[in-house]
Amino acid sequence: MKKTIIKSDVAGVVNEICFSKGDIVKKGESLLFIESMKMEIPIEAPFDSEIEEIFTKKDEVISQNQPLLTLKS
Amino acid sequence: MTHKNRIEDLKKLNLKIEEMGGSEKLKVRKKAGYLNARERIDLFFDKGTFFEIGKFVTSSNDQDKDKTPADGKITGYGKVSNRKVAVISNDLTVKGASSSNMNTKKISFIKKSAEKLGMPIAFFGESSGARMPDIMGAKGMSQAGQDNTQYIRTRRAPWVSAILGPCYGSSAWYSVLSDFVVMRRGSVLAVSSPKVLSLATNETVDPEELGGWEMHSQTTGIADRIVDTDHEAIALMKSFLSYLPSNNNEIPPYRKDTKDSLKKIDEILSVIPENSKRTYDMREVINLIADDDTSFPMKHNFAKSAVTELARLNGKTVGFIGSNPKFNGGAMDPHACDKITSFLVFCDSFNIPIILLVDTPGFLIGVEGEKQKAPGKIMNFMTALQLCTVPKISVILRKSYGQAYLNMGGGSNSDLVIAWPSAEVSFISPELGVWVVNNKKIHDKDSNYNDYIKKMTHDNSALELARSFGIQDIIDPRNTRQYLINALETFEKKIPNHSMSNWPTTF
Structure with missing residues (x-):
């Protein structure tokens, strides 16, 4: 089993979290959206996996490279 | 013997x-x-x-x-x-x-x-x-x-x-x-x-x-x-x-478009979300504009907020440069600048016309970028663009803001700049403008805030830009392919100057 930490590519505000802990996600699905530079930027699942942990919540201000969640595959 | x-x-x-x-x-x-x-x-x-x-x-x-x-x-x-x-x-x-x-x-x-x-x-x-x-x-x-x-x-x-x-x-x-x-x-x-x-x-x-x-x-x-x-x-x-000529004294080889590439362009409207905060993949736009099955991505897993692809348009090689809203909302970072600079130098050196597809909220700003010499990278990109003497055509799809407006060919930095009706162009957003000039944010609950915003809000539409000749035309997105084919024919040159042929390959 592989654990992968997903980090934010950009600084911004968490606009929407699309899944919960334990959910199964498919490659390319939007896991959450970060509002930054007047855009809603999706953070996508890099591969089919399960969401093990979510470190952030809606409206949280996050910095670039901040860990957002862990995926289990 | x-x-x-x-x-x-x-x-x-x-x-x-x-x-x-x-x-x-x-x-x-x-x-x-x-x-x-x-x-x-x-x-x-x-x-x-x-x-x-x-x-x-x-x-x-x-x-x-x-x-x-x-x-x-x-x-x-x-x-x-x-x-x-x-x-x-x-x-x-x-x-x-x-x-x-x-x-x-x-x-x-x-x-x-x-x-x-x-x-x-x-x-x-x-x-x-x-x-x-x-x-x-x-x-x-x-x-x-x-x-x-x-x-x-x-x-x-x-x-x-x-x-x-x-x-x-x-x-x-x-x-x-x-x-x-x-x-x-x-x-x-x-x-x-x-x-x-x-x-x-x-x-x-x-x-x-x-x-x-x-x-x-x-x-x-x-x-x-x-x-x-x-x-x-x-x-x-x-x-x-x-896709390439044998050397810089030749033009790239022509390869007839054998498919009916014009048909698919109608799909372009369904690719671009009407809500300008929503993202899409610029690579899909390139596929719809270019001859079928001809896009050839360069550095495609690197600095994905920028797209650089060779492709053919009506049988002729072109270099597509796009900001890609799918990644970082199309806000380009220093690596994206490097990626584009190297592609500009390459296209100019081998007589390949450039098409810039623009949808960017601006360059990605922040400490990380500054550590990576963002100002230098933006200027390398700008210098390369200005030294390019192959035909350059910019298409503003939606957003084009700040310095990135110029880097993506705005003003006279392309031979021709055209826009879709969905284009919006400005320096920064009115909210940011009020914060910089009046030192006020919406949360400050200043009674003058709305007035400040009003003063900072100017028409940022494609039509306003066209009125002052900031762009040369506004087109129906579904005409983009045919427009570019015609425009490239018009702006075609013989052999360009190759001013950047000695530019380093890695920088």
């Missing part, structure tokens, strides 16, 4: 050289699924067109004479789709294809002749670096560096490289000097091998971590494309060359 005997001896020697480092080593490669240096050449060239030079060169050390067929680097010329191309193929089975004072002469000959004749060069990289012990000591080093043009890259003719095994030293140098680099998974490109590192710095490192495919496709951007086999790598090298 009779003529017949001499010819017989020559034949035997030829066959012996073609056995390279011996059947045992070749068997091991075959089992691992790797082509050998000669098989790669055969696969690359049109059948029967390869002719070799320097085949009888060996190590200058007499004791290695019989162990160094072709001295580990096979060189010559041939044809790819009936066009002349020179080749340098490293033979790892002969002393690790290490660089010696002899095989360096062969490489130098190939490079100089190819440049003089206006011929691309293909490098099959797989080499352990400088040959030891030959290079050791003062005497060894005195043999090095005898060609004072060895590492000059003038971009008179294209260079293509495949990284097909360990690439250290000169094999790494020629790869990074090339216009296109394809890497096979499992190969490594680095200054020196993990073995050298382990003693020189006591650093123990995994080869993949030192210079594997992930590093070079995602972090450094040195590898344009990643493949699993030698066959795929060679096919991509040939495909890349099909």
